[in-house]
Amino acid sequence: MSDPIVVFDSITKSYDGINTVLHGLDLTIERGEFVTLLGPSGSGKTTTLMILAGFEDPSGGTISLDGRLLNHVPAHQRGIGVVFQNYALFPHMSVAGNLSFPLEMQGIGRAERDQRIKAALDMVKLGPLGERRPSELSGGQQQRVALARALVFQPKLVLMDEPLGALDKQLREHMQIEIKHIHEQLGVTLVYVTHDQSEALTMSDRVAVFNHGRIQQLASPATIYEEPANAFVASFIGENNRLVGTIATRDATYCRMALEDGTQIEARLTGDLAIGSKAVLSLRPERVMVGDSGPNANTFNARIEELIYFGDHTKLRLSLGGSSGFMARTSFKDGLRDLQRGASIPVSWSRDCGRVLPFMEQE
């Protein structure tokens, strides 16, 4: 089943020879896949994309595209479509001129060009706007043109660097769906950069979480969310409670972690942690059950520090096990409306919801 189109093999990159931006990156992208590079600012996502597109040379390691070594292939011979964050539409050409450019570079004749330009414009629903200048289009329309331009010459691989970053929330969500549809329709391989985690989770087949020039985890969105490989991924994706303690007991799958005040929590174990080593419990607020609990392994009494009302749900800030700021999320269907700040309530969660991860100093 494996049919890799792009293979990064221990790619390193340093712009100035002093600071290393990418540390031996290994990444295999399957044909037709939608892979998202997700990570905080400065984590090396754009650099990875630039190296793949051929705008930057790696300092070490190899990349191959379709089995062909790319290191010394100049950008214009790679046949990779790129959508830039600010679109980079040529301002002195019409929309049609922009789309025509890559076709002219391939030496495609007038008639076929016109036909493909029209098809590409129809695909992004911009049919009648071919004669406009980019400056005469709205941000969303420019975005579509950039998309059409990157696709019109039928590249096998398309890279997008935060293509929706400049759009407002509503348009962004609309374009996310549209890009997803285009991806499914064309079967093209897509590498997408974002630092918006919900974008990454909703659109991708797989997500590569970057931090400090290293891939922290490469997995499907569900796996990234439900089974973060380490404390960074756990805290970067979604809302997350972090409780620090030491491993008290453990078996192959579960462990009991002791907090500072002696409270013990039972949770799933991730990574190889010896008894007595420092660890972090990661628990999503929506997994915490507030009020009457079922037969859960972990049931505690917590004090309410704050209630934040969101309409469809309410967030509770609690103090638990000697530490404050523990978040829980509840939909309040169970007659809990009368909860007061300072009141004490039972909270609980299943041992399968919490994950105990190795403690990482740098966060």
Added chain:
Amino acid sequence: MMTRRNLLAAALIAPLLLLVFVSFIVPLGATLYRAVEDAEISTILPKTTALLEQWNGEGVPSEQTYLSLMNELREAQEQQKAGPVLNRLNFEETGLRSMLLQGLRASGQFSGSYKQNLIALNPRWGDPHFWGLVKRSTGPWTPLYFLRSVDLKLGPNGAVVPTADEEAVFIKLFIRTFEISLVVTLICAVLAYPMAYTLSILPQAWTNIGIMLVLIPFWTSILVRTTAWFIILQREGPINALLLSLHLVEQPVTMIFTRFAVYLAMVHVLLPFAILPLYSVMKGIKPDYMRAAASLGAPGWRRFLRIYLPLSMPGVASGALMVFMLSVGFYITPALVGGSGDQMISYFIAFFTNTSVNWGIAAALAALLMGMTGILVAIAWLLVPGFRSGGVRV
């Protein structure tokens, strides 16, 4: 409400309009007025002017006219005001000045009819054509200066005819002026383009040094820089000394007082005017455009031709426009390092203004220069892409 706002806007913009009016419209109007005004004879010789008004142009005018011309001229000469009249008439036809002065000198001994005495002195006094010229010069307007600026004049019967070959210099001068300006503009554009490009891609620290290197000569007086070229290029100058000592040449090379020297010094003076607008436009061309073009399959030279060149064109246009406009008015540099065949129209405008005090022709030449420059710029506007935005990137 609306009108109050408009009034306020008008009040705010008024100083600007006033400035434009005072610094541009008024001098321009005055120049144009000078170029067609013809008031010397009618103000200095008012009686003669009035008498000539009655003369029907056939035969010679009355004795009274001869007498009045001589008397008024003599009076003007005593008050040192005869110069403009003599200049004006001599401009109509060379030789009239000496004829009038001769008559004036002789008139002291005249007895009887001035008319007969003057005709006896010089038969031209009896030529109706001469009186026609005088009458034509009483104004108040004359097309003569403009005609002369394009090597034309009014013939005896008022028809427009070419001037004599030895006087026909101005069209050649205009052509030379525009030729020198175009060559200088072209050289500046070609030199400035790679320089501005280099500046635009250097790291910031180096860019600042580079810009300083461009600006320092720019802040130095034109006169100083031109004089420096004078010293460098002269026969005994350092370049010739070097060439001779290396035995590359046997004789000193003539560089000073040549067209080459004019181009060199003018390009040196004007290059910053081409570099700076180009630099600012190139600085604004985001590297993403070139990257996008590369990702779309364009090799380096096609990226340059299809993307970079058109995007930098407004900079080329505004730089070239600046250089061209300044070149057209150049005066000091060709005067110092050029030969007699390298002088530009401004040199003659200055000459007619300062030396031979003929403001009419100076004004006509200046107005024509401006008009022709305007036409050339308008043509460039229509033909050169990127010109229309005037260097402002759209």
